Amino acid sequence: xxxxxxxxxxxxxxxxxxxxxxxxxxxxxxxxxxxxxxxxxxxxxxxxxxxxxxxxxxxxxxxxxxxxxxxxxxxxxxxxxxxxxxxxxxxxxxxxxxxxxxxxxxxxxxxxxxxxxxxxxxxxxxxxxxxxxxxxxxxxxxxxxxxxxxxxxxxxxxxxxxxxxxxxxxxxxxxxxxxxxxxxxxxxxxxxxxxxxxxxxxxxxxxxxxxxxxxxxxxxxxxxxxxxxxxxxxxxxxxxxxxxxxxxxxxxxxxxxxxxxxxxxxxxxxxxxxxxxxxxxxxxxxxxxxxxxxxxxxxxxxxxxxxxxxxxxxxxx
Numbered sequence: 288x289x290x291x292x293x294x295x296x297x298x299x300x301x302x303x304x305x306x307x308x309x310x311x312x313x314x315x316x317x318x319x320x321x322x323x324x325x326x327x328x329x330x331x332x333x334x335x336x337x338x339x340x341x342x343x344x345x346x347x348x349x350x351x352x353x354x355x356x357x358x359x360x361x362x363x364x365x366x367x368x369x370x371x372x373x374x375x376x377x378x379x380x381x382x383x384x385x386x387x388x389x390x391x392x393x394x395x396x397x398x399x400x401x402x403x404x405x406x407x408x409x410x411x412x413x414x415x416x417x418x419x420x421x422x423x424x425x426x427x428x429x430x431x432x433x434x435x436x437x438x439x440x441x442x443x444x445x446x447x448x449x450x451x452x453x454x455x456x457x458x459x460x461x462x463x464x465x466x467x468x469x470x471x472x473x474x475x476x477x478x479x480x481x482x483x484x485x486x487x488x489x490x491x492x493x494x495x496x497x498x499x500x501x502x503x504x505x506x507x508x509x510x511x512x513x514x515x516x517x518x519x520x521x522x523x524x525x526x527x528x529x530x531x532x533x534x535x536x537x538x539x540x541x542x543x544x545x546x547x548x549x550x551x552x553x554x555x556x557x558x559x560x561x562x563x564x565x566x567x568x569x570x571x572x573x574x575x576x577x578x579x580x581x582x583x584x585x586x587x588x589x590x591x592x593x594x595x596x597x598x599x600x601x602x603x604x
Contacts, residue, residue, distance in 0.1 A: 323366050323401040326376040326474075327359075327394060329448055330408030332427050332441060333415045335458045335466050336378050339408065342470040343376035351377040356386045356393060363397045381441050382427050391451050407445075407452035410459040412438055456562060460486070460499055465596070472594065473562070481592045483553060484563040489523070489581040491573025491601040500567035504545065504580075509538055512575040522602050523578030532579045542580065546587040553593060573601030 326343060328336050337352070344350045349372045354362060356379060366375050379390060397403050410418075412435065419426065419434045426437040449455065458466055465484075473482055490497055492507070512518040512528050521528050532538050549566065556564055566584070570576040578599050585597040 323372075324374045325363060325366065325397065325401055325403040326374075327390075327403065327405045328376060328378045328408070329380055329390070329405065329445070329452075330456075331410060331415060331438065331445065332381060333418045334408035334410045335461070335463070336380060336408055338463050338466050339406065339456075339470050340376060340378050342467040343474070345467075346374075346471060346475055348374045348376040350375070353378060353380070353382055356383050356390055359393050360397055360400075363400045363403075367400055380427070381444060387444070387448070390448055394451070404453045405448070405451060407449045407455045408458055409442075409449070409455065410457060414459045454562070460563065460565070469562070481553070481557070481594075483557050483561060484594050484596065485549075485553070485585075485588055486563065486565045486596045486598060487581040487585040487588070488565055488567045488597075489573055489577035489599045489602060490567055490569050491571060491577070492569045493571060494573060494601050496569065497565070497567050497600060499565050501565045503567045503569065506541070506568050506570050506576045506580050509541070509570075509576045509580075510535055511571065513572065518575065521575075522599070522604060523575045523580070524582060524599075524602075524604075528575055529579045529582070532576055533583075538580075542583050542587070545580075546584055546591075549584070549588060550591050553588075573599070574603065578602050 326348070328339055328343075330336060340350050340352060349366075351362070354377045359377070359379070362375075362377070366372055379387065381387060383390075394403055394405060415438055416434055426432075426434050426441075428437040428440060432440075456466075456469075461469065469484055472484075488497055488500065492505075496503055509532060512521075512523075512531055515531065518525075518528050518531065523529060523532065553564070566581075568577040568580045568584070581597055581599065585595045589595040
């Protein structure tokens with residue numbers, strides 16, 4: 288990629304001394320080309336790097352998969368010189384072998400050429416093992432060892448890279464579409480002051496508290512529709528059940544207070560760099576009260592401008 292003509296250095300011509308003053312050449316016009324950007328995507332095998340790279344490609348980034356680490360500085364130089372390529376993203380992972388150990392130093396050197404961010408993707412071990420089982424693909428570290436052992440080795444090998452990452456994303460909570468939507472939202476609207484994905488999850492305490500819950504609220508203090516025969520087979524999403532739960536003054540007050548609390552807290556979580564937050568509401572079976580509350584709080588937070596996902600873990604429908 289050849290540098291554009293406008294980037295050529297203007298050199299002052301040597302002029303013989305004469306009695307008349309020679310005017311200095313006019314200054315070169317400022318280059319208004321937008322600053323480049325390099326995003327390095329790395330992380331655990333099976334954590335969704337291919338999906339994230341595809342999301343960047345859809346955003347107009349020039350994308351490269353599995354670029355050799357030693358070529359990253361040269362790649363960055365070409366991006367700086369190019370008049371056509373501005374935003375770029377590339378994947379570097381454990382397929383690089385021992386060369387991956389030099390990635391932190393290389394990234395630090397590249398940052399002097401153009402703005403560079405490192406995204407590290409990870410997921411719970413059980414999720415990664417399940418994904419490998421579903422796809423039946425071998426782990427990059429080889430087929431002679433169990434997937435669990437390979438993942439443990441890989442996690443240790445990537446520890447230093449994870450520590451220097453600008454953004455760490457746990458993809459355990461995302462499906463493919465949600466992950467791509469999250470990347471699109473975060474990198475398409477950098478100026479957003481509400482750039483966080485909030486999940487409202489309903490559950491039943493008799494089935495256990497969700498492992499990924501950041502905040503847990505017990506709504507078993509509300510009257511239980513289970514003891515009303517006509518409501519027993521229904522859920523908190525049914526109009527009659529929701530109306531019944533909402534008829535109690537403590538329900539309305541609880542929804543208002545929790546919504547106000549979250550609207551107060553979310554900007555603080557965002558400033559601390561939190562990318563997603565899971566709020567769990569639990570009742571006895573996860574069918575009536577928790578479902579209705581999760582729906583209502585989700586509606587209020589969505590109305591306040593936040594991206595919402597409402598999940599009913601234990602509801603029969």
